[in-house]
Amino acid sequence: MKKTFKKIALFTSGGDAPGMNAHIRAIVRTCIARGIEPIGIFNGYQGMIEGRFVSLNRKATVNLIDEGGTYLKTSRSEEFKTPEGREKAYQNLVKFEIDGVIACGGDGTLRGANLLYKEYGVNIVGTPGTIDNDLYGTYYTIGFDTASNTAAEAIDRIRDTADSHGRIFIIEVMGRHAGHIAMDVGISCGAELILVPEKASDIADLYATINRMGEHTRTIIIVGEGGQYEGAVDLATRLKINFNVDAKTTVLGHIQRGGSPTVRDRVLASHLGMAAVDSLLAGHSNVMVGRVYHNITHTPLPETWEKKKKIQNYLYQLAELL
Numbered sequence: 001m002k003k004t005f006k007k008i009a010l011f012t013s014g015g016d017a018p019g020m021n022a023h024i025r026a027i028v029r030t031c032i033a034r035g036i037e038p039i040g041i042f043n044g045y046q047g048m049i050e051g052r053f054v055s056l057n058r059k060a061t062v063n064l065i066d067e068g069g070t071y072l073k074t075s076r077s078e079e080f081k082t083p084e085g086r087e088k089a090y091q092n093l094v095k096f097e098i099d100g101v102i103a104c105g106g107d108g109t110l111r112g113a114n115l116l117y118k119e120y121g122v123n124i125v126g127t128p129g130t131i132d133n134d135l136y137g138t139y140y141t142i143g144f145d146t147a148s149n150t151a152a153e154a155i156d157r158i159r160d161t162a163d164s165h166g167r168i169f170i171i172e173v174m175g176r177h178a179g180h181i182a183m184d185v186g187i188s189c190g191a192e193l194i195l196v197p198e199k200a201s202d203i204a205d206l207y208a209t210i211n212r213m214g215e216h217t218r219t220i221i222i223v224g225e226g227g228q229y230e231g232a233v234d235l236a237t238r239l240k241i242n243f244n245v246d247a248k249t250t251v252l253g254h255i256q257r258g259g260s261p262t263v264r265d266r267v268l269a270s271h272l273g274m275a276a277v278d279s280l281l282a283g284h285s286n287v288m289v290g291r292v293y294h295n296i297t298h299t300p301l302p303e304t305w306e307k308k309k310k311i312q313n314y315l316y317q318l319a320e321l322l
């Protein structure tokens with residue numbers, strides 16, 4: 001028997017990602033269009049535990065589309081990792097008479113959603129909201145495009161200095177254990193070397209490449225976090241100790257998470273927001289609502305972190321060739 005939905009709760013969790021607000025807006029407006037009351041849970045799973053549930057309306061989402069961060073705030077809740085914390089969270093879903101839940105975030109968020117489904121049978125779908133683009137089951141995650149563009153813009157600026165001084169620059173980008181940002185940004189900025197966590201590289205080979213590049217005016221090396229080197233500074237130190245190479249380092253850090261989302265992220269976030277509501281109404285649960293080409297996909301939540309989203313081979317070829 002098909003369930004009737006009166007209230008759908010939504011929240012963002014884990015690292016904020018540009019486009020989350022466009023996503024919230026789309027979920028709220030789709031709920032209203034379908035005759036459902038949208039309930040925002042503030043501060044992610046921690047807010048679910050603390051009962052921070054607020055009824056949302058169309059007005060609350062005015063001017064959200066171009067804002068970075070997340071209107072609903074976010075957290076990395078330690079308490080939710082405990083059975084007691086999840087029990088409290090579930091009791092609040094019951095108390096506020098929530099019929100379905102939409103959880104937007106990265107793999108930690110989706111793992112939490114899976115637990116609510118398994119332990120309490122909560123009707124829940126996840127949506128991919130992370131700059132890392134490391135979730136299987138969707139070509140792109142909300143925030144990845146903006147973060148990549150932000151990083152690319154910063155690197156373009158650094159390149160001016162690298163070029164003017166003929167320097168070597170090692171620039172570290174985010175991605176946790178995935179090299180999607182590093183690869184796309186490295187290719188789009190014409191980096192001489194791109195190091196991703198997915199592929200180990202020998203330091204002597206790196207030195208040989210840097211030497212070969214010496215004939216150019218500058219060398220840009222992009223290093224994704226979470227790989228064999230502990231970031232830009234570690235790599236620079238090793239190059240100095242082993243080969244007396246002088247390199248400047250920049251860690252782009254959280255600058256990549258903020259700012260107004262790109263058009264691509266706004267459209268993706270809006271599409272996934274509408275689809276998340278409609279997926280719940282169609283009876284989907286314990287899946288991530290993603291997009292492949294222009295089609296909405298439903299991937300069982302555990303597959304989104306158990307299966308690895310690989311960096312495409314053509315990107316490795318481009319990085320090597322160009």
Ligand code: F6P
Pocket residue numbers: 015076106130131132174175176225257
């Ligand atoms: O998952 C998004 C992300 O920005 C990663 O790229 C990074 O490793 C991590 O979050 C940083 O987390 P925090 O903001 O909690 O330090």
